Amino acid sequence: MATQTDARELHAVPSEEDQAGQAYFDRIIAEDSRIEPSDWMPEAYRKTLVRQISQHAHSEIIGMQPEANFITRAPSLKRKAILMAKVQDEAGHGLYLYSAAETLGTPREELFDQLLTGRAKYSSIFNYPALTWADMGAIGWLVDGAAIVNQVPLCRASYGPYGRAMVRICKEESFHQRQGFEILLELANGTPAQKQMAQDAINRFYAPALMMFGPNDDASPNSQQSMRWNIKRFSNDELRQRFVGMIQEQVKVLGLTLPDDKIRFNEETGQWEHGELDWNEFYEVLKGRGPCNAQRMERRREAHENGAWVREAASAYAAKQAQKAQVA
Amino acid sequence: MATAAKTPVTEAGQSANRGSWPLWEVFVRSARGLSHVHAGSLHAPDAEMAVRNARDLYTRRNEGVSLWVVPASAIVASDPDAKGAFFESPQGKDYRHAMYYKKSEGVKHL
Amino acid sequence: MSGESATRITPGNALRPEDIAEKVAAGTRISQDVAEYALRLGDDALILAQRLGWWISRAPEIEEDIALGNIALDLLGHARSFLTYAGSAWGKTEDDLAYWRSEPEFRSSFLVEQPNGDFAKTIARQLVFSLYQYELYSRLVNSADETLAAIAAKALKEVDYHRDHAIQWTLRLGDGTEESHRRMKSGLDSVWPYVDELFADDELIDRLAGVAVRPSELRAPFDALLAQVLDEATLQVPEVQPAMTGNRGSQHSEHLGYILAEMQVIAREHPGATW
Numbered sequence: 127m128a129t130q131t132d133a134r135e136l137h138a139v140p141s142e143e144d145q146a147g148q149a150y151f152d153r154i155i156a157e158d159s160r161i162e163p164s165d166w167m168p169e170a171y172r173k174t175l176v177r178q179i180s181q182h183a184h185s186e187i188i189g190m191q192p193e194a195n196f197i198t199r200a201p202s203l204k205r206k207a208i209l210m211a212k213v214q215d216e217a218g219h220g221l222y223l224y225s226a227a228e229t230l231g232t233p234r235e236e237l238f239d240q241l242l243t244g245r246a247k248y249s250s251i252f253n254y255p256a257l258t259w260a261d262m263g264a265i266g267w268l269v270d271g272a273a274i275v276n277q278v279p280l281c282r283a284s285y286g287p288y289g290r291a292m293v294r295i296c297k298e299e300s301f302h303q304r305q306g307f308e309i310l311l312e313l314a315n316g317t318p319a320q321k322q323m324a325q326d327a328i329n330r331f332y333a334p335a336l337m338m339f340g341p342n343d344d345a346s347p348n349s350q351q352s353m354r355w356n357i358k359r360f361s362n363d364e365l366r367q368r369f370v371g372m373i374q375e376q377v378k379v380l381g382l383t384l385p386d387d388k389i390r391f392n393e394e395t396g397q398w399e400h401g402e403l404d405w406n407e408f409y410e411v412l413k414g415r416g417p418c419n420a421q422r423m424e425r426r427r428e429a430h431e432n433g434a435w436v437r438e439a440a441s442a443y444a445a446k447q448a449q450k451a452q453v454a
Numbered sequence: 455m456a457t458a459a460k461t462p463v464t465e466a467g468q469s470a471n472r473g474s475w476p477l478w479e480v481f482v483r484s485a486r487g488l489s490h491v492h493a494g495s496l497h498a499p500d501a502e503m504a505v506r507n508a509r510d511l512y513t514r515r516n517e518g519v520s521l522w523v524v525p526a527s528a529i530v531a532s533d534p535d536a537k538g539a540f541f542e543s544p545q546g547k548d549y550r551h552a553m554y555y556k557k558s559e560g561v562k563h564l
Numbered sequence: 565m566s567g568e569s570a571t572r573i574t575p576g577n578a579l580r581p582e583d584i585a586e587k588v589a590a591g592t593r594i595s596q597d598v599a600e601y602a603l604r605l606g607d608d609a610l611i612l613a614q615r616l617g618w619w620i621s622r623a624p625e626i627e628e629d630i631a632l633g634n635i636a637l638d639l640l641g642h643a644r645s646f647l648t649y650a651g652s653a654w655g656k657t658e659d660d661l662a663y664w665r666s667e668p669e670f671r672s673s674f675l676v677e678q679p680n681g682d683f684a685k686t687i688a689r690q691l692v693f694s695l696y697q698y699e700l701y702s703r704l705v706n707s708a709d710e711t712l713a714a715i716a717a718k719a720l721k722e723v724d725y726h727r728d729h730a731i732q733w734t735l736r737l738g739d740g741t742e743e744s745h746r747r748m749k750s751g752l753d754s755v756w757p758y759v760d761e762l763f764a765d766d767e768l769i770d771r772l773a774g775v776a777v778r779p780s781e782l783r784a785p786f787d788a789l790l791a792q793v794l795d796e797a798t799l800q801v802p803e804v805q806p807a808m809t810g811n812r813g814s815q816h817s818e819h820l821g822y823i824l825a826e827m828q829v830i831a832r833e834h835p836g837a838t839w
Binding site: 516 | 631728
Binding site for chain 2: 214222225233234290298441447
């Protein structure tokens with residue numbers, strides 16, 4: 127199949143083994159079945175997956191930070207418990223995804239290294255600051271909401287371990303969006319200052335949340351290939367429009383508004399439309415010039431470096447114990 | 455890349471050997487009477503910590519009543535390149551299955 | 565069975581802070597003394613949970629972010645139950661007590677107020693506190709006060725794991741590398757001055773005979789297990805002087821002011837608000 131080319135084409139003559147592998151791979155994809163770790167797969171498919179899954183894992187890990195900053199300040203003990211459990215889940219989701227990425231032959235240490243040296247990206251939303259308690263609500267409702275719309279179709283991704291990790295994540299995330307919405311609901315029905323705080327948080331997170339779906343379809347060439355490989359099931363714009371349709375309805379329950387007067391349902395296309403997004407800002411943040419890029423990376427690097435002596439100690443202890451067991 | 459298919463030996467892939475902790479595969483028994491089912495993997499310095507990390511990572515919502523952890527490197531998998539031949543034999547032997555026997559259909563308790 | 569079984573999730577059916585709140589709402593009222601005792605138990609758990617919560621996103625490995633998070637969540641659960649129960653003496657909620665008391669009104673020990681330091685110091689504090697708390701709760705389950713006994717019964721199983729976590733890490737850091745040994749020793753030295761306070765009896769304990777656990781009774785089993793763990797970890801029991809502490813009164817370490825400033829800041833900006 128001419129469309130499923132990859133780096134192997136650089137080799138003048140694909141080996142017999144590769145030809146057979148490619149045929150088998152193409153058949154699995156055509157049948158909408160699943161590719162498993164030990165299967166032959168095109169190098170480009172493997173690379174795309176490692177990039178996407180590890181980006182996703184890094185986003186979970188970096189995404190812990192803006193919320194973790196509020197664990198010590200949560201304004202009620204119930205909210206403190208919920209937030210702690212949520213941020214802890216994000217660590218768990220990061221680990222599920224790293225373990226899926228590792229099945230493709232790239233060890234976690236290498237993936238960390240890519241993150242810490244800036245060779246790997248994570249979702250730009252986490253480079254925006256969380257400034258008030260209401261931001262915990264907006265992150266849960268809008269950021270996790272957008273993530274869920276993105277992730278539900280990924281449960282059917284053609285790569286088995288990725289799909290299975292997503293199933294687990296989606297099950298656990300069902301509470302994340304709800305707790306965010308309920309934070310906002312409580313604020314919206316609270317004092318005028320609380321209501322103002324909630325509206326302000328929505329105003330700041332709305333556009334960055336919409337940009338989480340990635341560039342417009344015409345500016346996202348990789349998406350096409352990912353869809354042919356059954357990794358992605360819907361385009362960036364499709365998912366974004368679906369999300370806008372959902373939140374424009376939900377915001378009414380809050381009695382608050384979205385900072386976009388262009389939202390409307392287009393009867394002809396059957397799609398939700400929204401105002402222009404500032405893609406210039408998106409690329410600026412992606413390039414590292416967001417408000418918190420430097421801060422987030424520094425914190426991650428610090429945690430990793432400060433933990434080095436602990437990881438070494440545990441390895442040394444394990445080695446000593448193994449040796450003792452051998453002697454005994 | 456012809457070697458691509460052979461790199462990861464198990465679901466786990468190979469374990470890193472750069473002073474980082476080895477990889478363990480985790481199996482969870484969700485209730486008495488059920489088998490342990492593969493849940494995912496994690497990193498831990500040794501078996502004792504692996505089973506504890508598995509508890510924290512894979513049973514935060516009462517998913518399990520029992521856990522197994524296995525060093526990823528200890529898992530032996532069937533040869534992926536031979537998958538066609540390896541699993542061919544049972545194909546077409548439908549006489550191993552009850553629905554092959556049509557003439558006894560409708561006979562009670564059979 | 566299908567692979568789905570590995571992701572089957574349920575909330576379980578253990579005693580929750582909400583259950584205590586229901587009992588209180590239904591009219592449970594307790595004496596000042598029992599409330600004061602519940603405050604001690606609740607404040608220790610709350611302040612330690614607050615400290616441990618800081619580690620989430622900063623632990624030495626991501627698996628450990630989750631482990632410390634679990635422990636912090638357990639402690640926060642204990643704190644909420646004890647504070648809810650204590651509040652029934654004064655018509656106050658867990659949040660009234662956590663967010664609207666000032667420093668002198670807290671009853672936490674100096675030990676839990678100690679800064680996290682490096683991972684070794686946090687583990688040293690965990691080791692001391694979880695060993696103490698395990699001995700405490702394993703006796704509190706027999707309290708004449710049914711609610712305290714019930715909270716302790718749920719908490720005991722969790723603390724058993726905290727103790728195990730601290731012991732496992734003490735062994736690995738103590739008998740790991742030279743650096744980890746040095747750090748673990750230094751961590752133990754730095755928390756050791758605040759150990760004695762945990763085991764001090766006072767008049768409240770005397771008045772609550774049969775309800776409260778006598779702290780001094782816990783010292784021998786604590787010392788025995790600690791010595792055994794440290795020995796296996798190639799460490800020694802610190803030879804460090806005890807410090808004068810607040811003895812569960814109104815005086816606290818210098819750290820508590822900062823802890824409360826951070827914990828209470830948002831709640832106090834919005835008096836009367838609900839969250």
